[in-house]
Amino acid sequence: xxxxDLFGCCVTLTDKASLVPWNETLRGFLAxxxxxxxxxGDTLKIEPDFALGHTCRGLFSLLLARRELxxxxxxxxxxxxxxSTENPVTKRESLYIDALGSWLNGKPGxxxxxxxxxxxxWPHDALAMxxxxxIRFMLGDGPGMRRSLERTVDAYRExxxxxxxxxxxxxxxxxEAGEYxxxxxxxxxxxxxxxxxxxxxxxxxxxxxxxxxxxxGLSWLGGKEQAWEHxxxxxxxxxxxxxxxxxxxxxxxxVLALYDEKIRSDKTDDYRDIAxxxxxxxxxxxxxxxxxxxxxxxxELAAHRTGDNCLAFADLHYLMALCGNNDQxxxxxxxxxxxxxxxHRNGCEMSAIIxxxxxxxxxxxxxxxxxxxxNAYHNLIAARPxxxxxxxxxxxxxxxxxxxxxxxxxxxLGPQARNLLRERDLxxxxxxxxxxxxxxxxxxxxxxxxxxxxxxxxxxxVA
Ligand SMILES: [Fe+2]
Numbered sequence: 003x004x005x006x007d008l009f010g011c012c013v014t015l016t017d018k019a020s021l022v023p024w025n026e027t028l029r030g031f032l033a034x035x036x037x038x039x040x041x042x043g044d045t046l047k048i049e050p051d052f053a054l055g056h057t058c059r060g061l062f063s064l065l066l067a068r069r070e071l072x073x074x075x076x077x078x079x080x081x082x083x084x085x086s087t088e089n090p091v092t093k094r095e096s097l098y099i100d101a102l103g104s105w106l107n108g109k110p111g112x113x114x115x116x117x118x119x120x121x122x123x124w125p126h127d128a129l130a131m132x133x134x135x136x137i138r139f140m141l142g143d144g145p146g147m148r149r150s151l152e153r154t155v156d157a158y159r160e161x162x163x164x165x166x167x168x169x170x171x172x173x174x175x176x177x178e179a180g181e182y183x184x185x186x187x188x189x190x191x192x193x194x195x196x197x198x199x200x201x202x203x204x205x206x207x208x209x210x211x212x213x214x215x216x217x218x219g220l221s222w223l224g225g226k227e228q229a230w231e232h233x234x235x236x237x238x239x240x241x242x243x244x245x246x247x248x249x250x251x252x253x254x255x256x257v258l259a260l261y262d263e264k265i266r267s268d269k270t271d272d273y274r275d276i277a278x279x280x281x282x283x284x285x286x287x288x289x290x291x292x293x294x295x296x297x298x299x300x301x302e303l304a305a306h307r308t309g310d311n312c313l314a315f316a317d318l319h320y321l322m323a324l325c326g327n328n329d330q331x332x333x334x335x336x337x338x339x340x341x342x343x344x345x346h347r348n349g350c351e352m353s354a355i356i357x358x359x360x361x362x363x364x365x366x367x368x369x370x371x372x373x374x375x376x377n378a379y380h381n382l383i384a385a386r387p388x389x390x391x392x393x394x395x396x397x398x399x400x401x402x403x404x405x406x407x408x409x410x411x412x413x414x415l416g417p418q419a420r421n422l423l424r425e426r427d428l429x430x431x432x433x434x435x436x437x438x439x440x441x442x443x444x445x446x447x448x449x450x451x452x453x454x455x456x457x458x459x460x461x462x463x464v465a
Contacts, residue, residue: 014089020052060078072312094123140315193229252289285404366378375409382402406422
């Protein structure tokens with residue numbers, strides 16, 4: 003039998019009772035809810051031969067960018083193929099199975115295209131809408147995110163059950179495109195329609211980050227915990243945004259408190275949690291804040307992920323943890339595995355990105371750790387034009403922008419540091435606290451006049 007899900011899309015189910023947990027799965031995925039996996043499990047318990055359910059299990063696994071979950075995803079794909087052979091599925095469902103197969107084959111870009119084929123015929127399928135954005139996010143495809151949403155905007159009038167979540171995705175894509183005013187208005191409207199949409203809520207926080215308005219950001223997020231407390235580990239990312247706003251205001255004790263009590267309240271090795279943590283610690287150290295032994299816990303976890311090589315963004319943040327803790331052996335192992343990706347790309351899209359710009363950025367991180375700032379600068383500047391392809395948002399990748407600027411300043415490369423800061427200011431449309439403080443350094447006589455050696459470092463006050 004077939005039935006319609008809450009978006010009006012036909013699904014191949016045998017028991018009507020399974021529609022309830024399946025719709026909960028869809029709602030949960032849109033809202034980044036912690037309950038999503040449970041809802042999908044409940045669906046598959048009632049409906050063990052549900053091909054689309056197994057496919058989503060596979061896709062959700064790949065979104066986590068962990069090497070061991072490739073096996074889980076491959077098993078889910080095999081099961082979905084077997085189920086769809088036994089009981090024919092709809093064309094829409096078969097496109098999801100194709101998407102999973104393409105990604106497992108090293109082609110997430112083709113998985114995105116399969117989602118776009120779904121949306122071309124079923125633009126109201128909010129699962130495909132969100133999945134397209136989620137994969138594009140990992141590929142650093144901001145322009146594609148926006149195009150995808152604006153092609154389907156007519157299908158998400160206010161009577162569509164996912165209209166608020168659609169606006170949340172649209173707000174994020176607009177923000178990444180630098181359309182800050184429109185992003186803010188769209189995100190605010192979206193949250194009215196979908197009060198539990200942490201993604202849309204946080205898209206507006208991105209606007210405040212990019213436009214240097216930390217106080218507005220704190221006001222926006224303050225008192226809205228109900229929008230993200232139901233979330234999976236995405237809730238730690240919202241706390242990360244709050245910490246960044248405090249950092250911009252110079253409230254370093256507050257940042258450290260948020261780090262301990264919220265951002266690292268759950269000591270996972272999920273790459274998104276490690277990215278939140280490492281990038282906060284690195285930003286704090288750029289401000290000469292003593293972060294104590296906080297790197298150690300992150301490095302111990304990262305040392306077990308040196309062979310992941312699923313996503314350049316993840317590898318680079320694991321490396322950041324290892325460099326932060328000066329764990330050279332594990333860092334060398336991780337970078338060596340990234341080099342193997344270069345040698346054995348075989349058309350794998352993620353390996354190609356790890357190869358470039360990933361490796362250059364990794365070499366930059368190691369050089370910065372070794373206080374070889376000129377070398378760090380040259381590696382980071384080589385990575386910089388393609389850094390968006392490592393994935394993540396502008397706000398997340400800003401740690402690499404800061405790292406490049408710090409490298410230039412500490413290497414005594416004043417004109418280069420000025421150019422980088424000027425570009426950063428133009429992109430954001432406003433100077434933030436970080437930018438203001440670096441212009442003070444660059445406009446003063448505190449720039450080192452030559453490449454410093456280790457004995458000079460204590461004398462370089464960039465705060
Ligand atoms: Fe974010």
